Every structure is written in C-alpha cells, then in structure tokens.
Amino acid sequence: MKNKTFLALLFLVTTNIFSQNTYVFLGSYNRDKTAEAIQVYLLDTLRGKLTKFTSVKNIVNPSYLTVSPNGKYVYACTDTKTPNAGSVSSFEFNTTAKTLTFLNSQRSGGENPVYVSVHKNGKWLANANYTEGSVSVYPLLENGKIDSIAQNFQYMDGSVNKERQTRSHVHSAVFSPKCDYFFLPDLGADKIRCYAFDENQKKPLVETQNPFTKTDLEAGPRHFTFHPNQKWGYCIEEMAGQISAYNYENGILNKIQRIATHPEKIKEGFESSDIHISPDGKFLYATNRGKENNIAIFSIDENGLLKSIGYQSTLGKHPRIFAIDESGKFLIASNVLTGNIIVFKRDFKTGLLKKVGKQIKMQNVSCVQIKQI
Template identity: 40%
Template sequence: MNFLKTSLLICCLCIFCKSKAQDKFDLLIGTYTNGTSTSEGIYVYTFDSETGTLEYKNEVKGIDNPSYIAISPDHKNIYAISESGGESQVYAYKYDSSTGKLTFTNKESAGGQGPCYVSVDKTGSYVFTANYGSGSLAAVPLMKDGSLGSSVQEIYNKGNIIDGKEGASRMHSVVMSPDNNYLFAPNLGIDKIGVYHFDSKASSKPLTPAEPEFVNLAPGSGPRHFVFHPNGKYAYVIQELDGGITSFDYHAGKLSPKQTVSILPPDFKGKFGAADIHISPDGKFLYGSNRIDINEIVIYNIDENTGNLTFVGRQSSMGRIPRNFVIDPTGNFLLVANQDTNNIIVFSRNQKTGLLTPTDISLKIDRPVCLKFVY
C-alpha cells in the first residue's frame, strides 16, 4: 500500500511539473537587419504565459533580414528566409530548446527573389517559401537531419495582363492544409489563391496544380496571409489592399468563399495596409492587423456552426506598422510586433469576449517583423 501511495505521489508530481513547464514557451523573433536597424538576426526569449513577461534567452547573427520563421514538427529545427534581394535564401538551424541556441546547418536558394514567408509541412519533408519579388513559390526538400536539400521546385504565377502587358505577381504566403495534402498560396498581385496538391513522399517536385489551380478574389483585394480554423472546416484570408477578410468553407482542397468583412472603421479615409491574421487556440475569435495611418488589431467572433465573422472590437497596436502578431499557446496573451516603432507589446486577452487589454509589458527591439512560439 505504501509503495502504491508513493508511486501515485511521484506520478502526480511528474504531471504537475510537466504542466508547470508548459506555462513557459520560447518566442522566436525575426527582424529586419538592414538600414539603420541595430538588430542582427533572430532573437529567442522565454515567455511566461501566466504573467506575460519576457526574458532574453539567446540569439543568432549572420543572417540578413530574417523576416519570417518556421519551426519543424519535432521542434528540433528552425527555418528562416533571408529577404535580401537577388541573393535571397532560406536558412536551416538546429534548435536546442533547453538553451534557445540556434546552430547554423546550411542554406539554399529560396527559389525566387524577395521571400516574405516560409512554412514546413506536417511531416517535416519539405520547406515552402513565398517569394514576393518574383511572384513565385518554392518547395525545398528536407533531409533526415533537418538540413535543406538542393533540389528546389519553383512555381511562378503569371501576372494579370493589363493593357497588353503582364502586371506584377506578388506571392505573399504559403500555408499547408490541415490534412497536409494541399498547399495554399495567396498572391497579392493577381488577387488569387493558388492551390497545389502536395505529395510528402516525393523525392522532388512534390507540388502539382490542383483543379482548378486558383481561387479568384475581388480585383484589387490583394490577398496576403491565410489561416485555417482549428476544426479544419473553415479558412480565412486577409486582404492587404482593400482591407477585407474573406471566409471560406473548406473540404478536400476546395475553398468555397462565403463572406467578406472589412477591418476598416466606418468612413475611414486614410492610408492602410492589412497584414496578419490569426485565430485563437479555442477557435472562437479571429484577429487581423492593419498598418500605416491606422495601427490596430481588429477582433471578430467566429460562429461555431457557420464560421461566419461578427465584429467584436478594435485595439490600438500601441505602435506603428504591426506587420505580425501572435497568440500565445494558452490563449492568455496576444503579442504584437510593431516594425517601425521598434517594440513588441504584450496584451492580455479575455478568452470569453476576445477583447484585448494593454499590459505594462513590452520589449524594445529594432524592426521586429515575425513572432513564433515553440511548443
């Protein structure tokens, strides 16, 4: 009996310790390093999801403009795009979660110019890049050790024909479907979302155009970032140029548009640029960011039965150009990276109403443009 009690006590203590460990997460911060910026690469901080506090942990230098970051499914490797013109590349790092140390593994071509987004498939077989400058996406194979392979598949989206000339093509994100069978690629320049079937077992060229290859959005809308609902039934895209968020029903590679809402205040006449979009871990609320003359996070309730959006409120980002933001894994906090005011602001999040409240916690860092939690 004493042995059983002791075993039970040890088991409970282990569960308690594991639970407590999950209150803290590593936060990776990608930055712009060019111009007058004092940032030198990717920074790692420990985030406490009970208090909202941030503590410096580590950093890695030697990468130009790591403006977007992706994490391997096993959390052992980090991938970052280097947004550096014609020499644009994607970098691979080994990641030590105990120290936050990133150890350079190798780098490969990003498959185009001006990459602005990187993601990893759910099996850890391929990395995908969205190349804004060249209007292309790429699939880069991953080796068993997490390093990048050299057999890069590039897919270019042709620009719209305007007055007999090809217009700009501006790839802005690459997002894998919940079942890992399709890649979705919003292109701001052509107002379409590309859809590609993905074969994770292919040794090269894992992407083939779906039928149809594109989902058309309103002319001039500028689709940017794309997100799936946790239930896998709905998807949403934020549109940089018209300030809209379009919702879709999703099934087996097919997007069916059903609603578009505007994140702009009524009668707003200034300049704007919608940017990032995320859904709370419980799937009840959607958040979108806006920039330039109006710097804020806009909040919507998600109808659990239809996926439709209902406006809840808006919150100043407490800075300028909130290019990227993230919700912590517990749903207690939302962190905003304000690119031009060089700060990251921590907001507490009411999980019942979805509303945000500024805390007195912030982090001063030059030109933060990507926030990713490791969990």
C-alpha cells in the first residue's frame, strides 16, 4: 500500500513538472501596427533554444512587460515615448490555443510609461511614468482586464543635473518581497520613494514616516531588486554607473555599499540599466549600455555585499532589459539597437555566462520576461 501511494505521488509530481513550460515574452519600441509588437517564444530548458510560439500586432510601443502570477495575463506599458499619450494594456495568454489576445487599455496617468508590476495576489497593477514623474495603481478584474486608476501620484522635485534632473523621472515600480511596501526609484530626484501597500483598501498606497531614501547626487536611480532572503535590496544607478546595496526591513533601506558596474577605465558616459539576482541568491547581474554593452557579474557574500567577478558582452548594442528564468539556469538579454535576443547559460558555481543556441531577431526589442507556466 505504501509503495502504491509513493508511486502515485511521484507520478503527480513528475507530471506537474513536465507539464509546465517556460515561455519568453518580448516587448518592443514598435510604431508599426502591422508588425509583431509582442512576441512569445518557448524556451528549451535543456539546450536554451527559443522557438516561436505566438505574437500580437496593432499595439504601439509595448516597451515593458510583466506576467501575472498565474501566467494567464500579460501587462504592458504601451504608447511609450509618444507625446501627450501613454497607456497600460492587458492581454490574455492562452497556452492551449497559442494566442495572446488584447483585452483592454487604460491611460497611464502620465507620459511615457516605462515599468509595470503586479501584486502577488494578482489583483493590483502599478506603473511608473518617466517623463512626467508619476505612479499609477489600478485594480485588476477577474477576467484580466485593467480597471480605472485607483491612485495617481505626481512628483515635481528634481536634483542637481541641469540636463537630466530638472524634474522627477520615476523609472520603476517595485513591490517589496511581501508586497506590503512599494518602491519607486526616481532618476530625476535622486530618491527611492516608498509607500506602504494595503491590498485591502480601495486606495492601497499609504504614505509612511519614511517617504523616500535619498541616493547620492547625480546617481539617477533606475531599477531595484530584492534578494531572495528578503533582507537586502539593490538599486542600479543609471547616471552614475553604480549599484547601491541596502539592508532592508519593514519599508526602510539602510545603505551598506556602493560599487561600480563598470571597469575602472570607464570614467563617463554611464548608461547602467537593469538588475537581477539569481534564484539561489549567490550572484547579482547588471546591464551596462553605451560604450560597453555588457552584463556585469557580482558575487554576493553572507553580509549582502557585492564583489565584481567579471563581465559578459551581450553580443549586441543597448541591452535595456534582461531576465533570469525561474530555475536560474538561463539568462536572456535583449539588445534594442541591434534588435537581437541572446540566451546565456549560467554556471551555478562561478556565476559566469556562456552563450547557447541561436540568437533571435526582433526590431527594437526593448524587454524580455520569462515565466514558467
């Protein structure tokens, strides 16, 4: 009897594992409505090969994407870099029918939306608007559609750089690990803004006693990520080419380190972009655009401090966004100016990267997200 029970459980576990597939979602700066603005590929988790799965047209500039926790819906920043416009859009992803179907759009509450994120309960969507420096929060309906804006906050304060920091430029919108706080790196103001997030309220963003963490002047904080242990946070600073590491607890960030994403020979022209941590928490990766077009690789020690261990070319120009799959086996980089997507295999022991498979081409590819479904 025990053997039969064990075999039955083994069958259920293995069936669940092998019934899941890993999908790669690609967004783009695409003003041609007849072209495929969002593409979806299936990732071969043994060889790293990408196979076309589906796509969608008739969407302008879906520059940044995120996938719902259950994998059924895709949300995008749309009408990005479009004067007097800006929206967020929802799509239904059906793996059986192999379709990605437009559901609806809402105004983004500010020009040039650049980042969207979904609460872990799948009931809230938030987006950051770069040009006008604002954040918007929306309820999500059970059918995946985006409801009207619940809250919108606009910011006006800037910082010291007269060319790039005359006003706020919110560049990302990131939930804390428990989704009880919400962080907004503001490139224009040299701040990481923070709200408490009450998922049970109609207006979930709640002001706190610590509304922001001030970064170094002319840092230009861009993207932010948390360590899997939930104790540390890391912010990549676009203008300064640095990463600031923080101890994190209950919405409060305390800086413990600041380290360059570039080799010492690079003195100016920084365009640091994206930042992610491997699922095992041992390595941090960050992209550099402009002069280098590479991924900086860091080890993370037991105190959360970073140590530079190498650089990997992205084999293209302007790597805006990259992603690591949930197993930690692969890292996929998207290069905007050369319109190519490269799959790298991660070495679990060293953290180093090695190109695998053939590159995929997509004009003006701006974003990549990976989701196992």
